[in-house]
Amino acid sequence: MMPSLAVDVPAVIALMLALVACGTLGNFLVLRKEAMTADAIAHAVLPGLVAGFLVSGSRSITAMFVGAACAGVISILLSNWSRRATQLEPGATLGIVFTGLFALGVILLETQGARQVDLDAECVLFGSLETLFYVPASDASWYEGVPRAIWTLAVIAFLTSSFAVLFMKELALLAFDPNAARHLGVAPRWLERAFLVLVSASIVASFEAVGSVLVIGILACPALIAAPHARTVAGQITLSLLLGLALSILGYSLAAFAPRLFHTPSALNSAGMIALVLALAVPLSHALHRRRQRKSNAI
């Protein structure tokens, strides 16, 4: 029943870093009402990710990032173009483009994954927290055994959180009133682009931890949990990260320890459990807020 140093600690660290990376920017996405756009990006980068893997022949981070970035740009261009040409609702064009690219990625994954042992479809789709082992080598320094996914996530988490802190007020204004932000000249193009690039980067970095299908859980849910209780953007981000971290660790522990406790043969999928716990907390948090409001109104 004890958490093990080799398995659970790296997994929890990877999870926390993924949550910081995605959860911070997720707040702005939720404020911009673009959470589903992020979900679409998470699906659409799959072909680029797999292509990057196939070209480089390994899980090279750079190749996968380049591939994913290309796919992300293509998906955004395609959906913007088709929306303008057809005047359908944005959700429809977004849905068509991202499922199309995702399907392409799945075909690449299934046909090539059958040949390449290293490319595991389950891992790309549902994450592989369970496979992040810490193997300390006896003769080398401690950091040699740290899984590479953790280093990548650490870098991305640092980048995104410092980006959010440095450009907090501009990003908030851009979400609140994009016209005013553009008119005042405080939201230049590069800021919006940098934001999108960082969102895509955190999605790609997190797919190893939670999988591409459930990134939406750690991206949108923490912000939505914090939203009814926050009075400022900074407050919302802080609260969302604190609650998100606590709840995702709860989710991980449920997935990891429940089977050991009840002696069921299998491990539960931890990415799914984390997404489930986070999603359940959202209506709960909104209901709590309502009850508190009703109480304060009664007084």
Place this chain on the structure above:
Amino acid sequence: MSRQGCPLELERFSAGYGNGDCVVRDASFALRSGCMTALVGPNGAGKSTLLKGALGLLPHANTAGVRFFGQPLDKVRARVAYLPQRADIDWTFPASALDVAAMGLYRKIGFFHRVRGKWKSEARRALAMVGMESLDDMPIGELSGGQQQRVLLARSLVQGADLLMLDEPFVNVDFATEERLGAVLRDACRSGMSVLAVHHDLGDVRRYFDDAVLFDGTVVAHGSIDVALADANLHEAFRLGPPPEDSIA
């Protein structure tokens, strides 16, 4: 302070939403400096599109014919303030009235700087001008419609601009707010500011405005209220032809 030059001059300006149709065609007019000008016209005439297009907020507007104070907008951004329609804004956003008013200062504050006390007191002063000083800590979602509109006006005022462009400032606000907004704008004009406001209500245009631009896809008439809103012009813009004879039956 230099106030010379026409605050806004449009020359054959066209704008649309990129699907081939132009909502605004060949609009040309020049605002009188230090005046309150109303932009009036029927629903769907493209009044908001004209405003947004002139400010470069639409990707498919050619702003070559738009001159602010005789210069392109990028040179004089700080001197032009914009107040969006209240419905364009997400009022569930986690921000207080003071936060919103301070947004008008972001350009002056600059990147990497926090909103410090000096800026906050400036924003508070703007809130006081619109009678909102006692509610500066209130989340914007809990304000009434009129109060929200006042906060938006405070955000435009705090910018210290010489031209104020407002999109439907008097829509769905209480009477007290309307009076207050009107008075604040009048005072601002007296001190040399120019105002261009999209206005929907022909009935009370005269209460607040000096000039009017009558607009229906393009400029129908422009001048002082009495000239621009002469009956003949109104009939043309609102297509109020004589009633057809068979409509009585």
Place this chain on the structure above:
Amino acid sequence: MSVDPNTLAIPFWGANTIMVTLGCAVFGALAGSVGTFVLARKQSLLADVAGHATLPGVAIAFLLGESLGIGGRSPWLLFLGGGTTALLAAWSTPWLARHKRLGADGANAVALAGFFGLGTVLFSLVQSHPAGAQGGLRRLLFGSAAAITSSDAASLAMIALIALAVLVLCFKELSLLAFDEAAARVLGLPTRRLDWMLLLLLVATVVAGMQVAGVALVVSMLIAPAAAARIIGGSFARTVTLAACIGILCAVMGATASRGFEHVPTGSAMTIAATAVFFACIPCSRLFRARRSRTSTEARR
């Protein structure tokens, strides 16, 4: 990718293949026509949520069926399970969206994460079950026409046919609801019940499609053919018919392609076909629109 030439030639198809292809075709017709309504009501992303939300229901149905000893693979049991959770999602998401701070976008994201998260958790139980197959989850996610039997295909075709019949019978009421809900209410139509009917039709579509198009990709068969038909235009009835035809085409193409190429999931093939048709229709739509506007100006003269 190895191509077996026999699979592409119709005379060599067995009865099973023909049955499955027919099932796919009926599903394609249903998806295209229901999709037109989904698109008109701007519920594309809700359809995505509903598709994903079949996953936990299927897992529960399998586990229940196994533990009750009636077998976890009966198609009707799986339809019932998947349909229940999909309906729950399709009903609860608009309800969640009414919270001011959540909005449609947030509600979709929460429902997607919650239902799909639950689905993957339950599926890890299914996969450790002695009767559960290892690759079963991926087959269900992306669809596999090769894995279903002719009786599966017959049952999904039956569901799709019933749904199509309902759609045809209530066509004018449903189309008024999709076009203008307020007008429908003023006319005294039972909008509440019609609303539910559309939700049930959506659920029937994702349930019929989950084995062939896959729960993660079924949404594209709903919206892409409908969007393609929509941009070509015409009356609503014509759009629905056209969408159904495009749906049949894409479904059959997808099923055939996944038979021909090893490891290509049926749902992915259908999705790519549908996306390709949609993008091919965009330049065509310009021609149609130009022709229509010309004829209408001539008529005005």
